[in-house]
Every structure is written in structure tokens, then in C-alpha cells.
Amino acid sequence: AQSVTQLGSHVSVSEGALVLLRCNYSSSVPPYLFWYVQYPNQGLQLLLKYTTGATLVKGINGFEAEFKKSETSFHLTKPSAHMSDAAEYFCAVSEGPGRRALTFGSGTRLQVQP
Amino acid sequence: GAGVSQSPRYKVAKRGQDVALRCDPISGHVSLFWYQQALGQGPEFLTYFQNEAQLDKSGLPSDRFFAERPEGSVSTLKIQRTQQEDSAVYLCASSLAQASYEQYFGPGTRLTVT
Numbered sequence: 001a002q003s004v005t006q007l008g009s010h011v012s013v014s015e016g017a018l019v020l021l022r023c024n025y026s027s028s029v030p031p032y033l034f035w036y037v038q039y040p041n042q043g044l045q046l047l048l049k050y051t052t053g054a055t056l057v058k059g060i061n062g063f064e065a066e067f068k069k070s071e072t073s074f075h076l077t078k079p080s081a082h083m084s085d086a087a088e089y090f091c092a093v094s095e096g097p098g099r100r101a102l103t104f105g106s107g108t109r110l111q112v113q114p
Numbered sequence: 115g116a117g118v119s120q121s122p123r124y125k126v127a128k129r130g131q132d133v134a135l136r137c138d139p140i141s142g143h144v145s146l147f148w149y150q151q152a153l154g155q156g157p158e159f160l161t162y163f164q165n166e167a168q169l170d171k172s173g174l175p176s177d178r179f180f181a182e183r184p185e186g187s188v189s190t191l192k193i194q195r196t197q198q199e200d201s202a203v204y205l206c207a208s209s210l211a212q213a214s215y216e217q218y219f220g221p222g223t224r225l226t227v228t
Contacts, residue, residue, distance in 0.1 A: 034215075043222055045219070100215070101170060
């Protein structure tokens with residue numbers, strides 16, 4: 001069985017500050033890892049994904065994440081927050097070809113203060 | 115191009131009523147997924163189709179939930195004899211091919227059971 005833990009249900013940063021959203025996972029097989037963003041009353045939009053290869057993954061809107069197998073982590077970062085980054089962020093894991101369903105964390109709401 | 119669309123966007127049902135939720139995936143997408151998102155939680159997997167075949171229905175919470183995709187395109191999630199705990203946002207996602215792990219989400223249907 002796989003699971004995802006997102007530390008911090010709410011994170012508040014100042015505009016221009018570093019964004020760090022934490023995600024730890026458990027998986028019995030090499031995981032496929034994803035970050036999604038959800039704006040109010042909208043569906044989820046894929047920010048970035050890790051499947052194989054380079055462990056530092058760059059996504060849209062200046063976000064990136066690093067897969068650290070030894071720490072079972074996939075934290076999301078952005079060097080400088082923008083007001084438009086305020087949203088709910090979800091980390092998700094898939095077991096890949098064997099089971100393609102995504103298992104999501106409970107989400108982190110990011111607030112950006114002016 | 116058009117994304118994943120879902121209808122209705124909002125549905126209010128009285129306890130005991132049957133409801134049907136529709137998902138129109140992106141044209142040509144082979145895989146289709148249904149997720150349930152309770153308030154303040156991450157989405158939870160319900161079921162998965164590849165073309166018209168339902169390959170995984172392990173997440174359906176009870177036999178009151180039924181999904182179909184008869185022609186390998188549009189899908190319908192049906193909930194019989196709705197109960198208050200069925201109140202949630204139901205998200206549909208589609209994916210281009212079996213080997214693709216990028217799921218594109220629709221805006222969801224918010225179901226409220228009174």
C-alpha cells in the first residue's frame with residue numbers, strides 16, 4: 001500500500017519569499033510522484049512529475065521538486081512566491097504501470113501575503 | 115483545445131435519490147479515472163477505465179456506486195440511494211495513453227445530499 005503525508009495543512013509566506021511545501025511518501029515499489037495545484041472551484045492542474053531519471057524536476061510557474069529516495073521525500077519549492085501562487089497544493093504517488101491510480105496527500109493551502 | 119468537462123457542475127439530491135454524473139474526457143484519451151474529494155481532503159481514487167474496460171474499481175465505496183464507459187469515451191458515475199456521506203466533489207481525469215502518467219482533471223461535480 002502507498003500513502004502520502006503532507007506536513008502543514010496551511011503555509012503562509014510573504015510575496016518574494018521562498019516557498020517550501022513538504023511531501024513524504026511510502027510505497028512498496030519505486031514510486032511515480034506528482035504535484036498538483038488546485039484553484040478554487042477548479043480541477044487539479046499538474047505542476048510537475050517524477051517518473052524516472054533526473055531527481056530534480058522542474059515544472060510550470062517556476063516550481064521544482066527533488067526526489068530523495070533515502071528520505072522518501074518529494075518537497076516542492078519555488079524561490080520567490082507570487083500572489084498568484086495562492087492555492088491548494090497536492091502531492092500524489094502512483095505505483096506506475098502496476099496501478100495507475102493516484103494516491104493523494106491531504107493538501108497544503110498556500111497563502112501569499114503582500 | 116477542450117479539456118475534460120463534467121456535468122452538472124453542482125447537484126443537490128435528497129437522501130435516497132439516484133444521481134448520474136457525466137464526464138467528457140479529452141478527445142482521444144484512452145484512460146479515464148474517477149476520484150472523490152471530500153471537503154478539506156485530497157482526492158480519493160474510485161475507479162479506472164482503459165477504453166471501455168473497467169480495469170480497477172477497488173475504490174468504489176459501496177455497491178451503490180456504479181461507473182460505465184460503454185463506447186470508450188464519455189463516462190457516467192451513478193450513485194444509487196444517495197446518503198449524506200456521499201456529499202463531495204467528484205473529479206474525473208483522463209490520460210492520453212496507457213504509458214502516460216499525466217492525468218488531466220475536469221472541474222468536478224459538487225454533490226450535496228440533503
